[in-house]
Every structure is written in C-alpha cells, then in structure tokens.
Amino acid sequence: MESDEQNQELDKRITVEDLNIEILPVVYEIIRSVEKDHHDNTAKTRESQDCSQKVLELQKRLDQARAEIRLLPGIEYSKEQQLNHLEALKTQLKLKQELLHKYRYMYSFEVQKP
C-alpha cells in the first residue's frame, strides 16, 4: 500500500510546463468586485458571496501552487550545488571506467618458455 502511494507520488512529478500558477488574475478579480459599487442590496449580497468565493479560490490556487512546486524534480539544491554534483558524478564515472579498463585489459602474466 505504501509503495503504491509512493509510486503515485513519483508519477506525479511534473515539469514546469505543466505548472499553472495564475494567482494575479484572481487577486484582480477580488479587488474589482470589492471596488464595484452596487446600488441594490440583492446585487450587493450576491456580490459579497462571489467575493468570498473568489477569496477561497485564491487560497486554493496558492495551496495548489505550493503542492505542485513540491513535485518539481531537481530543485532540492540550488543551481550551483546541482552543477557541482553533476561534475562530481562525471568525475566518478570517468574514474570507475578507467579502473575497469585498466584491470580488464592488463595482462601481466607472460608465459616463460623453458
């Protein structure tokens, strides 16, 4: 069960292109609806209801943005740290390949003819 959940989380790793953080439009909508001056009460109540809904929408958008950011791959470290890791990995790979090559193809046993 736990592994299934973990697999689902891993599958949910998304790219930045999949992200859709649109916060500003909602803020703009909220401000606009607040600034609107209605003359009749029914419109006002309706407007205030819409407004509270939009505030909730804003909250939801923010939380969604946070959750999606957590799923982005490769951002655990800053860019410099990540590049350092990459260099270290490359060096490690090179050293190991050289080691293997050296020991696989060395031939130090010469057969002595009597």
Place this chain on the structure above:
Amino acid sequence: MSTKEKLLYIIDDIELISKEIIENSIAPKHLKLSGPEYAQLTELLMAKNNELNETLKLAAEQAQIDKKMDILKAEVERQDHDINHLQKQLKEAEQILSTAIYQANQKLQSIARANKRPVSSEELIKFAHRISASNAICAPLTWQQGDPRRPYPTDIEMRLGLLGRLMSDPINGHLLQQQNNISDLHRQGHPGEIPAAQQNQFAWHPSGEIHMSVGQGSVPMDTRNHKQETEDVEVMSTDSSSSSSSDSQ
C-alpha cells in the same frame, strides 16, 4: 538556499501582499493606505510575480540537469556492478593461484627429498617382486575354491622349512642348543647387548638375501618360490589392479 525553498518563499510573499491589498480595498476610508503606498504595494506584487516566473524557468533548467544526472547515476551503478563482478573473479583467481603455487612448492620439496636419496629401480622392483611372491598380496590367478594354497605359510610348509628340520635333523641339533642359550640370556635381562651368537646367525648380505651361518660357512636362505617366479613376473603389471579389487572385496 535551494530553488524549492526560494519558490515557496515567493509564493508566501505573494500571498501576504495580495492579502494586504485586498484588506486595504475593503478597509474603511480612514484606514486606507495612501496612493503612493498602494502603488508601491502593487509594484511589489508585480515584481514578486516576475520573480516567480524567473525562478520557475530556473527550475526547468534544473530539471534538465537532473535528467542528465539520473542517466549518469545509472551509468555509475553499472560500473559499480562490473567492478564488483571483476573483483570477485580476481579474488577467485588469486585463491586458485595461491593453492596451485602451494602444491607446486610441496611437489618441488618432495622432488628434492627424493633426489637426496636415490634408489635404483632394479632394487625396488626386486623387493616388490619378493614381497608379492609369497602370494600374500594377491591370490594366484589360477586359484579356485578348494585350492590348498594359502596367503600365509601352511603347517606343511613350516615343517618343510628350517624350524621343522631343526627338530628332525640330528646334525643341526647343537644349533637348537644355541637357541636355548639365547633365550636364557634374554630372560636374565641384558638390555642393550645383542648376543654375539644371535648376531651372526641371521645376517643380511649385500646382495639382499638372508644368509644363515652354519658352522664356518653361511647358507643363503631361500625366501621365494622358484616355481612361481616366472608367472609372477608376467602378471606383475596387472597385479596392482587385481589386488585393489580383492582389497575392496
């Protein structure tokens, strides 16, 4: 600070600023912010939004680098696996070689020991022949159930031999007397002294045969059966195989 942390902080800042702006818009007139301050807040919000977009671009680049790193990590793991495999094989080879060297050393030592005291093959064959001639190692090939021959000397053979003739032959009676003296001396307990009589009685001669002193001369003792000599020599090469089969039975 990691990119993830940066992104989350920006989101928090945007939340705070937008909350400020919204509260300001619903606040009563006397608590409202002044125009420039309000403009500043809005500018700040825009700036934070831009920062968010740029950091998201950075995150996209880092995701690409992360993919490369995954490929590299897989390669490194493969190399690790190969190195482990090679190490195991080298350890095995080392063990086999060290065993082989040790055994070769043992062989060299036994060769040196053998070379120190060489023995002629003629002598070895002669002794082997003599040992197997009495039929104590392997039964004669023509032996069947009911054959009176035995791997040990039978009583008839013993009576025909020296000890049997000692009793019957009066000429050699004095030798029997000497035998009695020897046994007396032993009973008196002379530990390190070999009685002279016994020493001279049975002696090994250089040719490899037992000689017994009779008076002044010595008589070679016949310890083999001449009749069976030729057939033994012929079957000697196959004897070892037949003796092993009889041993197992």
